[in-house]
Amino acid sequence: MSPFLTLDGKRALVTSGTRGAGAATVALFEELGARVLTTARSKPADMPDSQFIAADLTTTAGCAAVAETVLERLGGVDIIVHMLGGSSSPAGGYQALGEAQWRSELDLNLMPAVRLDRALVPAMTERGYGVVIHVTSIQSKLPLPDATTAYAAAKAALSTYSKSLSKEVAPQGVRVMRVSPGWIETESSVDLARRLAAEHGVTVEQGRQMIMQSLGGVPIGRPSKPEEIASLIAFLASDRAGTITGTEYVIDGGTVPTA
Template sequence: MQTFNTSLQGKRALVTGGTKGIGKAIADELAQAGAQVIVTARNHPGEGNTAHHFIAADLTQAADVAQLVNEINTKFDGIDILINNVGGLTAPGGGFSTLTDEHWENELQLNLIAATRLDRTLLPKMLEQKSGVIIHISSVAGKLPLWNLNMAYAVSKAALNSYSKALATETASKGVRVLTVAPGATKTPPMEKFIQDFATASGISLEEGYQQLLNQVGGIPMGRMAAPEEVASLVHFLVSPAAAYLTGTSYAIDGGTLPVV
């Protein structure tokens, strides 16, 4: 019987936004598989809240990224796995007329440029060692935008998808794999706050707000949101030796939400 090697023993992994939600679940999962995990976020999660090496950094700031990479190269001599998880919805809903240049720029900085900036600084060592895996955490919004809720966010994630494919093609013959993971609705504190804010602004109950949001995306066939650990499990497989022939592809983990194949 064929067995799949999903051990990450001896691997060095960086998870951005790795102190909560999907990022924390990924960091914990990779560590359990044997990886030495580094996490970064804007603010320290507090004593006892992370078992991983923490480096504070705002990835929308080039100077912070330079300091982060310098510390990684000094202490760990590079990394083998990069999980670009930092991102989020910061622009208001309401459609095109509510979005200013600043809204667009902020969304692109957080959801696209932060990843390209970090890739650009960490890729050289991966290429030098002729091995590495980069995962971009995107969103099903990149293929299923909601004009009244997440227009700028969805556009920035669509751009991330395209960039990830281009980078994968460039590095495939050089030993570095690049993949995209696109979660749908996932039960994280930011998602719960988004639902609460939407319900409050609409003057409806939390349950009604959740149902209205589900209706806008056509529902979730599985009938529930994903757990962060389920996204982490997929990421673990993709960065492992078991997925050695996978690159340049995008994986939706959305309970069947996307209405297309």
């Protein structure tokens, strides 16, 4: 009996695949038979050199180097998962966001996808096959004004760009989708719960609850696990999802109150 889901023989690039949901996606893709390359600024000690590309994707040069290395090592790519994202902007609302903060958020959350797609998607359209998955965020719909305005705006821009790209390349056999996570229980989010617990003199579990309350509540009662994000991405990347394109899949435990 053949497996329900396989990525056997597929060539994949997963950005920011050394931690959290990115690492879970890399591991699952490999388990399903894909040849995977990933990229970050520095390589974890346990990651093979052959799987990793060291680059700063917030720069034009970094994106160009990754695209060139993908072509050298894999001869092209069938699947791109744009996992890279995050925020370093300070709290304090819109007035705390200067030019540097806005540029940083756009360079991290929007432009790497634009640049890598521009370099790698044309070969997909020529071949008549490819999958591009942009990992956005529910913050694009539910921004937190004190802390995530610039991040949320950048992710909203990524979502709009993704939709436009999907309409352009679908006739050439390339599927483009968005995965929009809510809170994911990564190493950094666990650390945040611990910091909140220490600051407020409460348990780590109460720190977790504080995070969920700040997001407006998570009806399912817990954050998503990295492996759950990876499972959704793997299905969408597979031929099982062969007619799915141009859509957004929210995986947030019910945080967003409407679809």
